[in-house]
Amino acid sequence: MKRSAKAFLAPWIALGLVVSACAGGGAPAAPTSAPAAAPTTAPAAAAPTTAPTRAAAAPTTAPAATTAPAAAATTAPAATRAPATAPTAAATTAPAAATPAAAAGGAKKSYKLYMMCKVAGIPYFDNSRKGGEEAAKELGDQLIFQCPEKGDAPSQIQLINAAVAQKVDAILISANDANALVPAAKKAMDAGIKVTTWDSDIAKDGRILFQNQASSEQVGRVQVQIICELIPNCTGKIAINSSTTTATNQNEWIKWMKEELKDPKYKGLELVTTVYGGDEDQKSYTEAQGLFKAYPDLAGIISPTSVGIAATARALEDAKLNGKIQLTGLGLPSQLKQYVKDGTIGKFALWNPVDQGYLAVYMTHLLLDGKITGKEGETFTAGRLGQKTVGKDGEVLLGPPLVFDKNNIDQYSF
Ligand code: RAM
Secondary structure: OHHHHHHOHHHHHHHHHHHHHHHOOOOOOOOOOOOOOOOOOOOOOOOOOOOOOHHHOOOOOOOOOOOOOOOHHHOOOOOOOOOOOOOOOOOEEEOOOOOOOOOOOOOOOOOEEEEEOOOOOOHHHHHHHHHHHHHHHHHOOEEEEEOOOOOOHHHHHHHHHHHHHOOOOEEEEOOOOOOOOHHHHHHHHHOOOEEEEEOOOOOHHHOOEEEEOOOHHHHHHHHHHHHHHHOHHHOEEEEEEEOOOOOHHHHHHHHHHHHHHOOHHHOOEEEEEEEEOOOOHHHHHHHHHHHHHHOOOEEEEEEOOHHHHHHHHHHHHHOOOEOOEEEEEEOOHHHHHHHHHOOOEOOEEEOOHHHHHHHHHHHHHHHHHOOOOOOOOOEEEOHHHOEEEEOHHHEEEOOOOEEEOOOOHHHOOO
16 A cells, blocks of 8 residues: 555546546547557466366466557556546436437437446546547447446445436346346346346346356466466465455356366465455555465465456555565556566466457447347447457357566556
8 A cells, every 4th residue: 555655646536537537527638548450468388268177277478559548547456446636436428429320221329338347446447438438439339338346246336227217228237146136137027127147147047148258167277377387396384365265256266276176287276265355455465465464475466356466466565575485366557567577477368458348348338239149149349449240148248368478567557
C-alpha cells in the first residue's frame, strides 16, 4: 500500500478523470487495443487453443506484439484497489453511435446492454470496459457498465434485478458465483432479456453464451508450468493466493492446476494451501503475508487474479522475500511491469482484457440480432477480432493465453 499510494497516485487520478468524463456522457476514450492486423494472442504453434497435452507442457512466451502501446492505459497503480478517484460502481454509459450498424436487409438495431464486472475498482475490468465500449460504439449499442462495490453474489443479484427493471436488452455478467446468480439470471431471461457471461461464468442454464478468455484448462495448467520453471529444480512448497472462494473462473483454473500437478514431473512440488484475497488488494496482501509466516520454506506462490498477484508481489518486496519465493499467476502487464523488471515475477500469463470486453459485446449483439443462437458450431465475425466459433455449452473462446516476461512486457498496453 505504501508504495502504491506514493508512486502511483497521479496516474490513478488521471484515470479517474477519464472515467468521469465517460460517465458524464462524453465520448469513450479511444480503444487501447491492437488494430485488426496486429496479433493479440500467441500463435497457435506457441500455445494451442485446444487443451495442451502434458507433453506440450512448457509454457511459451508470447511473441512481441506489433502494436504501439496506447498512451492512456499503460500506467496502472501497484494497488489493485482503487482509491477514491478511481472508477466506482457508478455506471459508465457509452453513447450509442449516431448511426447504428445496419442489420442486413432489415431495421437498424440498437440495443441497451448492461455489462457487469465482479467488483468495482479493478484496473483489469477497466480494460474490459474499454473493449466493451469500443464494440458498442461500432455496433451502435448503448453500453451501461456497472460493477458492485462488493465482489459477491448478493450485490450482483441486486444489479441484475436493477437491470431488469431498466428493461435492458441484454445483461453481460462476469460472475462472483457459479450458482447463486442463476435464479436472477433466469428471471431476466423470462422477461425477454438475453443473458450472457464473460470472464467468469455461471451455470449454463442461467445464460446463453459464455465468452471465455482462453481455455480454462490451458490457463490453469500454464501457471503450474511456469512456477515449475521458476522454482530451482522445480522442488519445494507452493501455495495459491486466489480471489474469492466462489469465483467461477479462479475455481476452474485451480481445478486444472491440481490436474497438472498430478504429472510426475511435478513430484518435487507440494501444494500446501489455497488462500483467498477476495480480489481485494489489502486482503490479498495480508493473505500473502500469512503465507510467508505459516510456511517459512515456501518456494512459490501462484496468484490467478490480477488483484492478488500485484498485492503478493508488493508483499514479497516489502518482506524482502522476492527472489526467495517465486511468484506467477495472472495479471496485467501494465501493473506488473516493475515486478518483472526487478525479478520478483519471472513470468506470468493473461490475455487481452480489452479484446475480451470487445468480444463479449459483439457476441451478445449478434445474439440479440438472431445471427447466432448459442448452438455449438455457429460462427460469426466479431469485428476486428475476425471469425469466432460457438463451442460446447455456448462457450466462445477469445484465444490462447499470453505469457509475459521481461522480453515482451513493454509491448503491451493493457
Ligand atoms: C481478476 C478477476 C478476473 C480475472 C483476472 C485474472 O481481475 O478475478 O475475474 O479474470 O483477475
